Amino acid sequence: MKKQQSRPNILVVNDDGITAPGIKNLIEVVQEIGNVVVVAPDGPQSGMGHAITIGKPLRFDRVDLYPGVEMYKCSGTPVDCVKLAVNKIFKGKKPDLCVSGVNHGLNNSINVIYSGTMSAAVEGAIEGIPSIGFSLDDFSQEADFGHCKKFIKAISLQVLEHGLPPATLLNVNFPKGDNLKGIKICRQANAKWAEEFDERKDPYERPYYWLTGVFQNNDKGEDTDVWALENDFVSVVPVQFDLTAHHAIPVLNTWTFDV
Amino acid sequence: MKKQQSRPNILVVNDDGITAPGIKNLIEVVQEIGNVVVVAPDGPQSGMGHAITIGKPLRFDRVDLYPGVEMYKCSGTPVDCVKLAVNKIFKGKKPDLCVSGVNHGLNNSINVIYSGTMSAAVEGAIEGIPSIGFSLDDFSQEADFGHCKKFIKAISLQVLEHGLPPATLLNVNFPKGDNLKGIKICRQANAKWAEEFDERKDPYERPYYWLTGVFQNNDKGEDTDVWALENDFVSVVPVQFDLTAHHAIPVLNTWTFDV
Incomplete structure (x- = not known):
């Protein structure tokens, strides 16, 4: 007879706010596999x-x-939210898993660095909790998360079973639609936003500026998250929070500083 | 006769706000070596x-x-601030250098990820501009930045001369005091904050929470920024914004997802 395992404790967070449809869908999935505590912003972040x-x-x-x-x-x-959950709810007894999202909008490539969804998952990982951020390529409040659910469950179960390599977390992005070909382990594409600012005048004729931009991918690699998503795969990128560019250390050690 | 070089264009940013003493000191140094444009928050960030x-x-x-x-x-x-500078001031003609700070307080180790000072430098690097963040181990508005100046100048000149490896920037931290032993190229120490929340009651008896914490360094390496600063060196960490944990990709490729 298989030994009865205790149900894992799962922290759910997001950045779209506690009333967002994305977090409701995420809660529905992880409730099937564990005891859920949700700590989320009271509005969009x-x-x-x-x-x-x-x-x-x-x-x-x-x-x-x-x-x-x-x-x-x-x-x-x-x-x-993650810091409060760890300190005030779990009180040092860490949850077994931290899941963030499901974000309304992709967090692939360089978006990982601007994303509140992914930063919450990064913070979970810094706390030593196996952590995953989930995002869907659909900003709409009416976005359909149905096709994401079996993948969220499968990925969460694998993380609970294996754990994650030290100081890493997962960045999972879903294409729209239900014709997904499967899961692809990827690297972050080397892309950036070409920002523009929409300049307007307020009712007092003073200027104000609204950030807009165009996503520019110059990375043609077929091992990137951008490629995977464009080809109907769920992209899974392992993410780290050691930002050291280790390869650059020997280069800098050849420099002479005039002090 | 040495060829007359044109003076470099230098963007100065920070997170303590445009009136902070740290940015004033940084401006004074880089004015000696180039044409300076400052874009900074109108208050603390x-x-x-x-x-x-x-x-x-x-x-x-x-x-x-x-x-x-x-x-x-x-x-x-x-x-x-960096995005506005690139788009509205430099209008696509990138500056030759972006310097951020000098921050009032260290941004070593995991602090790189919370720091507005360092994130401004990261954004400069994403834009393709050689970028450096500077921080001093002193939160005071009366902090003495005098001992930092020759190092800021020397490091900035080396970056202007050599450029930086692709998609990297520098995180430079200064100890207090003027007994510095020199510059040490380092990696980010593996440390974290043990957060605590100070719980108080507002005048209406409702609770509110103030984030505090204790810095915990469990990394005994003598090649880290924490070690360098504790031993009176200026720490220089090369930083990257590709967050992919490349070493974890083969591990994840051994997993089987039940979908």
Whole structure:
């Protein structure tokens, strides 16, 4: 007889806010495999990257949106949510898994660095929790997450079974639609945003600027997340938070500083 | 006779805000070597990480704080400042160097990921500009940056002379005091914050939470930035923004996903 395993404890976070459809879908999946605690921002926090709130205090309150789910909303950033969850809810007894998302919009390639969804997962990993960020190529509030669910479950179960290599987490992105070919392990494509600012005038004739931009991928590699998504694969990129460019250390050691 | 070189164009940014003493000191140094343009937040933006402003517009105005220096203040994040500078000031003709700081407080080890100062430099590097973030181990508004200046100049000149390896930037941290032993090229120490939240009651008896924490370094390596700073060296860490954990890709390729 197979030994009865205790159900894992799973922390769910996001950056689109606690009422977003994406987090509702994520909760529905991980409820099937573990005990769920949700800590999410009380409003949208897209593009907040790894911001933390240090200049002002945070609000942090229990809410009951979905039957039987322990949920908290927080006035801070996605990373604040993870810190509060670890410190105030789990109180040092770390959850077995941290899942973030499902984000409304892709976080592939360089977007990983601007994304609150991914930064929450990075913070989970810094805390030593196996962590995964999930994102879907659809900004709409009516986005259909149905085709993502079996992949979210399968990837989460593999992470719970194997753990992750030290100091790494996963960045998982889903194409739209239900013709997915499978999962592809990838590297982050070397792409960037060519930003533009939409200049407008306020009612007092003073200028203001709204950030817009165009995603520019110059990386033709077929081992990238951009390629995988364009070819109807779910992309899975292992992510690290040691930002050291180790290969550059020998180069810098040849320099002579005139001090 | 040595050929007369044209003076480099240098973008100066920070996260402590345009009136901070740290940026004033940085401006004074780089004015000696190039044509300076300053774009900085109109107030403190510490801990903003790689946040960008997408849900609301930005203000962006010329200011004149220091004689002969072209300066702009921005209502957004440090990364917004770099994007505005590239798009609205340099208009696609990239500056030769982007320097960020000098931050009031260290950005060594894992702090690189929370730091607005470093994220501004990372954004400069994403834009293809040779970029350096500078930080001093002193939070005080009366901090003495005098001992940093010759190092800032020497490091900036080396970057202008050699350029930097592709897709890398430098994270430079200074100890306090003027007994510095020199410059050490390092890797990011494997450390983290053990966060705590100071719980208080507002005047209406509702709880609020203030993030605090203790820096925990479990990395005993003598090749780390933490070690260098503790031993009176200026630490220089090459930083990358490809977050792919390349070593983990073969591991993940052994997994079987049940979909």
